Amino acid sequence: MADMPPLTCAGEVDFEPLVHAHARFVFKIAYAVLRHVEDAEDVVQETFLRAIRSGKAGSVEQMRAWLARIAWRLALDRVRRRSGKRGTGQSEDMLAAFPASGPGAEELLLHVEKLTLLEQLLKGVPRGLREALILFTVEGMTSEEVAAVLGISTSAVRNRVNRARKHLKEKLAALMEGSHGS
Amino acid sequence: MDHERREKKLDEWLDSALAEYGRAEPRSGIEARILEHVRSRLARKAWRLHWRHAIWASVGALAVLLFLIVISPKNERPYEPGLVKESDQELLLGIDGLLNREVPAALEPALVLTQEIAKSKKE
Numbered sequence: 450m451a452d453m454p455p456l457t458c459a460g461e462v463d464f465e466p467l468v469h470a471h472a473r474f475v476f477k478i479a480y481a482v483l484r485h486v487e488d489a490e491d492v493v494q495e496t497f498l499r500a501i502r503s504g505k506a507g508s509v510e511q512m513r514a515w516l517a518r519i520a521w522r523l524a525l526d527r528v529r530r531r532s533g534k535r536g537t538g539q540s541e542d543m544l545a546a547f548p549a550s551g552p553g554a555e556e557l558l559l560h561v562e563k564l565t566l567l568e569q570l571l572k573g574v575p576r577g578l579r580e581a582l583i584l585f586t587v588e589g590m591t592s593e594e595v596a597a598v599l600g601i602s603t604s605a606v607r608n609r610v611n612r613a614r615k616h617l618k619e620k621l622a623a624l625m626e627g628s629h630g631s
Numbered sequence: 632m633d634h635e636r637r638e639k640k641l642d643e644w645l646d647s648a649l650a651e652y653g654r655a656e657p658r659s660g661i662e663a664r665i666l667e668h669v670r671s672r673l674a675r676k677a678w679r680l681h682w683r684h685a686i687w688a689s690v691g692a693l694a695v696l697l698f699l700i701v702i703s704p705k706n707e708r709p710y711e712p713g714l715v716k717e718s719d720q721e722l723l724l725g726i727d728g729l730l731n732r733e734v735p736a737a738l739e740p741a742l743v744l745t746q747e748i749a750k751s752k753k754e
Contacts, residue, residue, distance in 0.1 A: 465666060472662045480655040490657060494668045501669060560651060567648040586653030618641045625641075 464501055471513060472497075475520045477587045478598075482524035484568070492527060496520040514597035521584070521598050567617075570624075574616045581609035582617075 472493060479492035496519045500506055509515045571579055584595040585606070592610075596603045 464669070468665050468669075469662050472665055473657060476657040476661060477653070477655050480657075481653060486658065489655075490661060490664070493657075493661065494665050497665055498669050498672055501673070563644075563648050564652060567652055582649070583652075586649045588653050588655075590653075614645060617645055618638075621641055621644065622637070 464497065464506070467500075467506070467512065468497055471516050474513060474587075474589060475516050477589070478517050478520045478584070479524045481583050481587050482521065482528060488527060488531075489524070492520055492523045495523050499523070511594075511597060514594045517584075517590070517594055518598045570617050570620050573620055574613050578609045578613035578616065581606055582613035585610045 475493045475496050476489055479489035479496070480486065483489050483492065496516060499519055500516060506512075571583070574582070581595060581599060581601075584590055584598055585592070592603045592606045595606045599606065601609075
């Protein structure tokens with residue numbers, strides 16, 4: 450790797466430090482949409498490739514938000530392409546993505562069940578609200594960055610997140626009542 | 632009171648589920664894999680571009696060559712009526728003409744023999 454030429458684009462930006470600084474963050478965004486480790490990694494690679502080819506990296510002010518927007522769009526495209534081929538939530542991938550050291554098998558199962566239930570509940574939330582909430586859950590993502598990705602104001606982001614949460618709580622409450630009732 | 636407790640419980644569940652939902656770590660070495668992938672893709676693109684240029688240059692050269700061949704003057708001699716080869720004249724004269732021609736002294740016996748054969752054939 451040492452003898453490799455530096456990765457530069459038309460704007461003469463060295464991409465290696467950029468990849469090191471943002472790869473994990475971009476992965477989290479892609480994973481939040483795709484829920485599949487390999488697909489998310491493919492999207493990260495494509496994101497940086499697009500960023501290099503665009504030649505705009507030198508003039509971008511909010512690099513994180515810019516990369517997040519590219520990754521977000523690519524991930525959504527991939528979801529659209531794969532819809533029908535297989536479901537988005539895959540418990541195997543959840544298990545693979547979850548750190549190996551930590552909870553025991555029982556705890557892991559609870560975690561997977563919790564995420565599966567959340568995914569099911571999220572499917573019932575209107576798209577605009579769901580997208581805001583999913584982005585908002587990504588670790589390290591600020592409401593300003595979510596707003597930049599979605600192209601809306603920060604107040605609209607907060608509003609959508611609150612409405613999405615309300616939706617989820619209502620569905621969860623109905624689910625709990627149903628299970629207690631039966 | 633019961634409603635408040637339930638709301639709190641729902642909020643707690645949702646907070647924890649959403650936090651877990653957003654928590655994801657890539658496999659180790661993701662940065663190296665990305666850099667390797669991007670480098671290979673860019674190199675492949677450069678290679679394809681290089682070949683495309685080479686093919687277009689070849690096509691251009693071929694087109695120029697064909698054009699030069701088409702516009703170059705034909706290498707044919709124009710027809711000149713006065714220029715008739717000696718061998719052509721001999722054909723025009725026929726066998727009789729050949730027989731009546733002056734021949735070198737060394738070929739005199741052969742000529743006499745040929746004339747005798749021709750005479751006998753006529754008879």
